[in-house]
Amino acid sequence: MSSFSADWSRRNFLRGALATGALVLPGTGFLAGCATSGGGQEQTEGEKSADNPLGVPTDQPLEVYIFNGGFGDKYATDVHEPMYKKKYPDAEIKHKAEVDIAGALQSRFVGGNPPDFVNDSGDGQIPLGQLVSDDQLYDLTDLFNAPSWDDPAKKVRDTLVPGAVEQGTFGDKPYVMHMALTVFGLWYNKTLFDDKGWAAPKTWQDMLDLSKDIKAAGIAPWAYPGVHSRYMTWALLTMAAKLAGPDILKDVDNLKEGAWQHEAIKESANALLGLRQAGYFLSGTEGMDHIQAQNAWSAGKAAFVPCGSWLESEQKDATPEGFEIAFAPEPLLSDDSALPFEALHASPGEPYIVPKQAKNPRGGLEYMRIMLSKEGAKGFTEQVSSLSVVQGSADGVKLPVGLTSASAALTAAGDNVVNWMYNTWYGKMWNPGINTQMGDLLGGRKSVDEFCAGMEAEAKAVRDDDSITKYTR
Template sequence: MNRRDVLFSGLKLAGGALLANTALGTIARAQDKQRITWWYETATPEQQGFIRDLLVKPFTTKNPQFDVAVDYRGTELDKQLRVAMLSGSGPDIVFTAGPSYVAPMAKAGQLLALDDYAAKFKWNERLLPVFLEMGRYDGKLFALPKTYETLGLFYNKTLFEKNGWTAPKTLAELEALAEEMKAANILPFAAGNANWRPANEHYVSIALNAVAGPDNVYKALTGAQPWTAEPFVKAIDTLNKWWQAGYFGKDYFSLTDEQAFALMASGKAGMMPTGTWQFQRVATYFPQNNAEAGFVGFPTADGIEGPVYPLGVGSTFSVAASSKNPDGAAALIDFIFSDEAYGAMNTAWQGEWNMPLSDLSKVKIGTEVPALYQEAMKTLAESVAANRYGYTTWTFLPPATDSYLVSGMEEVWLGRSTTADFLAQLDATFQGEKEEGKVPAIPAR
């Protein structure tokens, strides 16, 4: 071997050592990072990109000691989360479908009390008090709401103007308009539960608040009157009347809510009783149909001051008691509730990230966000602040009661059960869970 070969061999060895050391250093640095695991529900590739680019990347840039792993579990999230929490193998950040899911987990010791983090990050000052109360169980804070929402009536404003219709303000006006639509071969209510069976309770919540009224719903939630009381009989009878009259159409069980929204945007359906989360679809479907969307509070029955905006929490953030990185999980949750994250997510993805910040004066939202969305969120915030709100079932009912409501309402629609039987079972289930302490916190009116 000549000198050149020796030199070349030495360079190869040195280079190999350098590469090996570099690789080991990279692995060591990756291992040094503290991982935060977060299971999320359904999200399109575009929406996953928003979470990655507008939440995860900015957070890890500011906090390079952390590594965030978001796992999209789709519609199976709740089922998989329940199993994982029982075995202590769940994610660091526990993402639920609402406060009714929090109480059983808190009672079972599966969630970490967040009071110390609330003090550290000043959540008590930065978030609307009513929503902090919803996340409490047995006097301790266990959850923060990701978004607050309401139910109302979307409608095809262009179709309405073409036919000389105006948005209804009373149930009588709503029903008269629905009959006109049927006569014109237009589906009155765009609706479907093919992708989310609990969509059934959106309509139950609407009926309970618009017909029975929020004061009666509050009395039932706090145990002052049973769910079998006459106001609720009238509410479920009214909802069933709409079903039997064909307002929901023949394809309810085979349509997804997105397909239903597209029907409204195209003018094949006139109205859609649903939640503010549907704002995320306005820009996708209305422009391509050269149409404009409208949104109003849902009409109310005689004697009920309206419109009533049922208050809902679409999902919550908690930290698992078994988390190996609770400080990191709490820090990520805190970032999500920042002015920066609120502005970015509400610019890109309306209807799903309306975090209950108490002061939005420093939030910057893009000019491309539809004025209709901003107006609806402003109206909702004013209603909450003025104590003029109703109650959504998925937010305020305990889990078994809520689960029965979803399936039981279908039985009434399909003629397999009666209003009286449905409400009797609903009340029995609720009273049992109330005795077990599973009813979520109910803010005083």
């Protein structure tokens, strides 16, 4: 976790100092007043027309901040920004790529001078729930209700996959636009598995039997990023939901008392802990970050790694020739599970926001509308090797082998797709919360009951904190 994330949580910059309307700006001795509530909408909105339904000021600069992580920033510089510039040639685009978004933008949010568009992602992500609670995000309702870029008869929201708008909604308003459609599960080298005669396991007993054979072949069955142990909660909650049904995920999201002590979550946690107890984790994985664990996997030191479908893009420079990346849903914990093996966790992800106090928020909305066009979404998929939330955006696109595998699994899952929101709504519960608790479980420092009790305590802390806005689904 970045130093800013911890600092943000401790001092509540935007709930405390900023809300008072006066603070000392970093590096100065002067007090700065909080920008007017509502940002610059009234001052920056241009004339609306059929060609400009969002009222974009056509000659006003647009400042764009992109998280320079696994997706890089070429999709912005090579696809979306040229599209914006073509439509608004008099508008200067100021582009910046940053690894630590919070560290780069902390003082600007505090000072009431944020950029117009932010890709708020990565370990230095500014907690989205905190930004919403502090009234720092621009309402995206106008964007989703606007005519789509390609078909004026169709609203933007109607061009997106189900759940895309809801994933960024807090209460009754959407504040976050998620671009990537991420499929989560287990990844393996199909070339290796075919050579060894191994098959991706469909039940947990299959996993244990296969892991025994994998270990006998001199390969660790699993690698995971111990520094970011929260990655393993994707498997934990997906397997629990398959066993007992998706309503347990609603209980987790709704902070229901006892949700984390459900028997299905305990059984799932016990299965994952059993991998450690059997010696099926790669030696040293507990101290690895996601890149180190994934690189070890790419090097053939481990058979499985848990991740989202951005993995292939993130690992493109480390994946050797002949390594065929393939996707598998998590195995069933029981033959009488509530959901089939094909069920999986898929979620709109990679968050983009328009700060409420931006100088050109309507330009920020228009930039999002461009991203959600067919051309913008197709360019995104081609540049970053990720599915997008725009329906049909991958049609005609030659997807890499791993993404093809994940896309096929998503099709096979049909309606059996599970999701949760607690990590978006309550940032501290996700990190450091479950990250620490999961690390202690997989590191053997906590039993399953202690892990579940620890997560109950994390949920209770949020539930009992009146300063945190609560959401339900």
